[in-house]
Amino acid sequence: MMIQTIKTTPYGDQKPGTSGLRKRVTVYQQPHYVENYLQAIFDSLEGFDGQTLVIGGDGRFYNDVAIQTAIRMAAANGFGRVLVGQGGLLSTPAASHVIRHHKAYGGLVLSASHNPGGPDGDFGIKYNIGNGGPAPERITDAAYERTKVIDTYKTIDAPDVALDQIGTQHSGEMVVEVIDPVADYAALMETLFDFDAIRALFASGFRMTFDAMNAITGPYAHAILEDKLGAPKGTVKNGTPLPDFGQGHPDPNLVYCKDMFDLMMTPDGPDFGAASDGDGDRNLIIGKNRFVTPSDSLALLAANAHLAPGYKSGIAGIARSMPTSAAADRVADKLGIEMHETPTGWKFFGNLLDAGRVTICGEESAGTGSDHVREKDGLWAVLLWLNIVAVRKQGVDEIVREHWATFGRNYYTRHDYEEVDATIAGKLVDDLRAQLPSLPGKNFGEDLQVAYADDFKYLDPVDGSTSAKQGVRIGFTDGSRIVLRLSGTGTVGATLRLYLERYEAADGRHDLETQTALEPLIGLSEQLAGIKQRTGRKDPSVIT
Numbered sequence: 001m002m003i004q005t006i007k008t009t010p011y012g013d014q015k016p017g018t019s020g021l022r023k024r025v026t027v028y029q030q031p032h033y034v035e036n037y038l039q040a041i042f043d044s045l046e047g048f049d050g051q052t053l054v055i056g057g058d059g060r061f062y063n064d065v066a067i068q069t070a071i072r073m074a075a076a077n078g079f080g081r082v083l084v085g086q087g088g089l090l091s092t093p094a095a096s097h098v099i100r101h102h103k104a105y106g107g108l109v110l111s112a113s114h115n116p117g118g119p120d121g122d123f124g125i126k127y128n129i130g131n132g133g134p135a136p137e138r139i140t141d142a143a144y145e146r147t148k149v150i151d152t153y154k155t156i157d158a159p160d161v162a163l164d165q166i167g168t169q170h171s172g173e174m175v176v177e178v179i180d181p182v183a184d185y186a187a188l189m190e191t192l193f194d195f196d197a198i199r200a201l202f203a204s205g206f207r208m209t210f211d212a213m214n215a216i217t218g219p220y221a222h223a224i225l226e227d228k229l230g231a232p233k234g235t236v237k238n239g240t241p242l243p244d245f246g247q248g249h250p251d252p253n254l255v256y257c258k259d260m261f262d263l264m265m266t267p268d269g270p271d272f273g274a275a276s277d278g279d280g281d282r283n284l285i286i287g288k289n290r291f292v293t294p295s296d297s298l299a300l301l302a303a304n305a306h307l308a309p310g311y312k313s314g315i316a317g318i319a320r321s322m323p324t325s326a327a328a329d330r331v332a333d334k335l336g337i338e339m340h341e342t343p344t345g346w347k348f349f350g351n352l353l354d355a356g357r358v359t360i361c362g363e364e365s366a367g368t369g370s371d372h373v374r375e376k377d378g379l380w381a382v383l384l385w386l387n388i389v390a391v392r393k394q395g396v397d398e399i400v401r402e403h404w405a406t407f408g409r410n411y412y413t414r415h416d417y418e419e420v421d422a423t424i425a426g427k428l429v430d431d432l433r434a435q436l437p438s439l440p441g442k443n444f445g446e447d448l449q450v451a452y453a454d455d456f457k458y459l460d461p462v463d464g465s466t467s468a469k470q471g472v473r474i475g476f477t478d479g480s481r482i483v484l485r486l487s488g489t490g491t492v493g494a495t496l497r498l499y500l501e502r503y504e505a506a507d508g509r510h511d512l513e514t515q516t517a518l519e520p521l522i523g524l525s526e527q528l529a530g531i532k533q534r535t536g537r538k539d540p541s542v543i544t
């Protein structure tokens with residue numbers, strides 16, 4: 001095998017964010033851009049000679065090009081085998097499972113998640129380690145340092161692999177196995193959930209609609225929901241992955257799934273609505289007349305997980321990202337199990353999951369998952385919900401209301417200001433940080449007294465590492481919270497995220513409109529941070 005060492009020059013912008021390196025496709029199309037980043041990753045790893053690398057992506061534009069490049073470079077760098085999903089496809093949770101199941105050294109997940117795809121859209125590369133989860137900062141930081149000085153990369157002169165043909169091929173001397181992207185994952189789901197109970201639910205006439213958003217979950221949802229569980233054909237909508245996601249925005253939220261939301265609010269609409277994002281790790285859950293916020297969904301899934309066979313002996317603990325509401329904390333408290341608050345980004349759950357300290361994790365950004373893989377998992381959340389509905393024989397709305405009547409309700413909303421001038425956004429957060437020491441003890445209005453105000457710093461209880469400056473939190477004595485941070489996943493300018501939360505006790509008022517319930521906090525956050533005033537925006541770009 002002739003290894004070629006190709007000269008290159010560094011790019012200055014290859015710093016991975018919350019979840020890998022996400023850039024416009026046009027940025028990735030620059031000469032050697034993919035190669036530089038992949039070589040920098042490989043240079044930051046050790047001991048993979050002869051080992052297995054998993055490669056797969058969400059099928060977006062440029063996946064095919066990047067995968068062929070990655071296969072040749074993996075061969076040149078000394079990997080012994082590549083496992084790649086047929087057509088280059090693997091959902092992010094399926095990639096995580098394939099890495100674990102086949103004891104691979106690691107994997108490359110090619111996706112920009114919920115960001116739009118196509119020639120004018122986004123592309124991304126993320127490296128996952130052998131536990132199936134996103135690489136920790138130690139590795140992503142090393143890769144970034146390497147991108148700044150990289151001067152050569154290694155590849156081989158070999159033809160493209162036929163990605164549509166399942167079976168064994170070679171790239172140079174390296175073995176390439178093209179695998180069914182769905183099979184391993186579907187088998188795993190069958191071990192976790194009561195498929196018979198869910199089958200009986202569908203057989204009894206329960207109606208569901210699932211929007212795969214023209215993205216990666218389509219083949220998984222067709223195979224599991226329709227073929228295995230007997231949901232009627234047509235339950236899965238937009239089920240064929242398209243390189244540009246049908247020009248849609250594959251983010252399962254109330255903006256991009258508004259049609260489904262409207263349908264779910266009609267009297268003769270389906271009983272259950274769900275959706276997943278570009279790479280299949282996020283989820284949206286809507287019952288008849290009831291949208292379930294991701295924060296509530298985490299709490300509800302944790303409280304009811306024991307109803308599914310995979311979790312019947314209970315859960316060890318729960319983890320949530322810092323901006324996620326504290327609804328799950330009340331469940332952990334009642335169950336007497338560990339509760340962890342981590343920075344935004346699934347990678348921070350990895351150590352806790354590996355150490356067996358938590359079983360279920362979730363984020364306000366529509367991610368929930370468990371120790372079955374090391375990524376969040378959209379379809380997993382949907383199946384756990386279906387399992388719970390099937391066993392409890394109650395609708396989503398009834399289950400949610402009973403939960404609030406037991407634990408109380410955490411009203412919750414997130415206001416995003418997208419594509420804000422990065423300098424203005426940075427200054428705004430800095431100025432709020434500067435106010436923090438003066439806030440504890442202060443009263444605002446009648447009922448809001450600041451209990452604490454800080455910039456979240458995480459101490460990983462497993463490996464002792466720390467991550468500072470993870471977002472400003474202002475907590476109030478009644479359990480309310482204001483959180484402000486800069487998104488780490490945007491590709492243009494800066495995105496400011498304002499998270500607001502208010503707790504209403506078990507015997508309190510649970511039927512207020514969310515934005516109305518949070519109005520005093522919305523007003524106070526503008527008074528403290530001045531987002532509208534300083535950005536000139538009248539309203540948030542997205543409210544979730």
Ligand code: G6P
Pocket residue numbers: 018019113321344345346347363365367486487488489490497
């Ligand atoms: C991705 C990550 C999540 C994160 C979300 C929002 O989906 O996998 O872990 O919560 O992005 O991150 P951001 O930095 O944009 O708020």
Ligand code: ZN
Pocket residue numbers: 092112113114277278279280281282
């Ligand atoms: Zn995603």
